[in-house]
Amino acid sequence: MRDKERKFGKFCAGSAAAALAMSVCIGFAGCGGAAGVSDGPVSLTVWHYYHGAQQYAFDSLVEEFNDTVGKEQGIYVQGVGKGTVSDLEAAVRDSMAGKVGSDQMPDIFSSYADTAYEVEQAGALADLTNYLSDEELDDFVDSYVEEGRIAKDNTLRIFPLAKSTEVMLLNKTDWDRFAQATGASLDDLADLEGIVAVAQAYYEYTDSLTPDVANDGRAFYGRDSMANYFNIGMRQLGNEIFQVQDGEVSLNLDKDSLRRLWDCYYVPMVKGYFGEYGAFRSDDVKTGELLAYTGSTTSAMYFPDAVEADDGRYDIEYLVLAAPGFADGEHIAVQQGAGMAVCKSDERREKASVEFLKWFTQAENNLVFCGDSGYLPVRKEANDSALLDRVIEERGIEISEKTYDCIRQIFDEMSDVTLYTNKCFRNGSGARKVLEYHLADKAHADRAEVEKKLADGSSLEDACGEYLSDEAFDAWYLDFEKALRDAVD
Numbered sequence: 001m002r003d004k005e006r007k008f009g010k011f012c013a014g015s016a017a018a019a020l021a022m023s024v025c026i027g028f029a030g031c032g033g034a035a036g037v038s039d040g041p042v043s044l045t046v047w048h049y050y051h052g053a054q055q056y057a058f059d060s061l062v063e064e065f066n067d068t069v070g071k072e073q074g075i076y077v078q079g080v081g082k083g084t085v086s087d088l089e090a091a092v093r094d095s096m097a098g099k100v101g102s103d104q105m106p107d108i109f110s111s112y113a114d115t116a117y118e119v120e121q122a123g124a125l126a127d128l129t130n131y132l133s134d135e136e137l138d139d140f141v142d143s144y145v146e147e148g149r150i151a152k153d154n155t156l157r158i159f160p161l162a163k164s165t166e167v168m169l170l171n172k173t174d175w176d177r178f179a180q181a182t183g184a185s186l187d188d189l190a191d192l193e194g195i196v197a198v199a200q201a202y203y204e205y206t207d208s209l210t211p212d213v214a215n216d217g218r219a220f221y222g223r224d225s226m227a228n229y230f231n232i233g234m235r236q237l238g239n240e241i242f243q244v245q246d247g248e249v250s251l252n253l254d255k256d257s258l259r260r261l262w263d264c265y266y267v268p269m270v271k272g273y274f275g276e277y278g279a280f281r282s283d284d285v286k287t288g289e290l291l292a293y294t295g296s297t298t299s300a301m302y303f304p305d306a307v308e309a310d311d312g313r314y315d316i317e318y319l320v321l322a323a324p325g326f327a328d329g330e331h332i333a334v335q336q337g338a339g340m341a342v343c344k345s346d347e348r349r350e351k352a353s354v355e356f357l358k359w360f361t362q363a364e365n366n367l368v369f370c371g372d373s374g375y376l377p378v379r380k381e382a383n384d385s386a387l388l389d390r391v392i393e394e395r396g397i398e399i400s401e402k403t404y405d406c407i408r409q410i411f412d413e414m415s416d417v418t419l420y421t422n423k424c425f426r427n428g429s430g431a432r433k434v435l436e437y438h439l440a441d442k443a444h445a446d447r448a449e450v451e452k453k454l455a456d457g458s459s460l461e462d463a464c465g466e467y468l469s470d471e472a473f474d475a476w477y478l479d480f481e482k483a484l485r486d487a488v489d
Helices: 002-012 015-025 052-067 069-073 085-097 113-121 134-138 142-147 172-182 192-208 226-236 255-263 266-271 281-286 297-302 347-360 363-373 385-395 401-413 428-455 460-467 470-488
Strands: 042-048 075-081 108-111 166-171 221-223 242-245 248-251 292-296 306-309 312-315 318-322 332-334 339-342 418-420
Touching: 042 052, 042 085, 042 347, 052 069, 052 075, 052 347, 052 363, 069 075, 069 347, 075 347, 085 108, 085 113, 108 113, 108 347, 113 339, 113 428, 166 172, 166 281, 166 297, 166 401, 172 192, 172 318, 192 221, 192 266, 221 226, 221 281, 226 255, 226 332, 226 418, 226 428, 248 470, 255 266, 255 470, 266 428, 266 460, 281 292, 281 297, 281 306, 292 297, 297 401, 318 401, 339 347, 347 363, 363 385, 363 401, 385 401, 428 460, 428 470
Parallel strands: 042 075, 042 108, 221 292, 332 418
Antiparallel strands: 108 339, 166 292, 166 318, 242 248, 306 312
């Protein structure tokens, strides 16, 4: 562990960064000043995983900071895209370990809690509470701050930058045709049990359109994140899968609750009422294989404007709805989205890093970023529709209608919903992968077997029978429990 700390510290304050800071000084009028960076300018590197509209929004705000407050205070920020989230995490781990050919660690990096927890365990993250007063912290949404308190002493190690939660997005054009034909109502989509019933009705409706072809009904609904389904679904039912105390985790795998999750995901997947085909569920809507899905608010920008199926292309309208939960469950929604971790270095660099992050999360600046990227702002005052509208008008933000509707949907829900994310623990990333893939992979494999039986002439009931029995659930439950325990141990 000590070797990791020495290597990490060396990378966080490398000579290359110091040389760049000296060169930047030439471009500043009166280097030093207001941020307490009086010993000369500070050049900061930020690693992130943003791309497309998100990267453009981030880079634009970084440029604005450098030209204004950064110039006054002698702070220069450079953003560096590191590819996907997985690419960024790998780069952080390689740099922390001193792997040959890896880049020097940045001053700041985008991080989900699990990855930041690994770095914190190496003693390599700055304590941000040294640079933020209690009054300043109180400006942020409480649960966003709490998520960043991953140190043993509960001090803040992840700065909240932008967050997201889940919504349901619906192909309204094809929904209207189905609803007119069957009497289905949007009220039926309010909870997961209703989604399952509607999905069955949609499968039977689409199957009836081709009476000469048996069992060719189409799936209605899908999910982007199974880990969220498990974590949030269990919390809605009064349980918490990962119970963490002082970094140690115990598992709460209430069997009755997991049976509810099984019935509202695995069963309709095997029957063909739910589906997952492309990399993301928005892809499945685009190809016409799904009508609706639950996904992140940031996914709105990828919801298609048209269905491009094998038999032709046609434009579609959309609806943004609340993410469905269990009918009798608590009103709990997922809290997700990476924050910013600051590498432990020296007071001057750490303070400059926090100054930049405080500026970036000022209400109007944060709303500019969120409007372009689909994220949610992190300060309490910024979660306001009227302020969002004013910022859009005054700053000339070209926000997509879908993104705007997603943000407004969550703003409307904020006072009635509890946001949740599980606490960090060792091997948390591995445990989350079990949630993400264990049941989903089984559902895919078993649905493929069902389709073979259907092709051989079996009825849907006979083809699915062995997969939906109590014995099948019990066998999965034991395997799931073992996989989770192996992951956390």
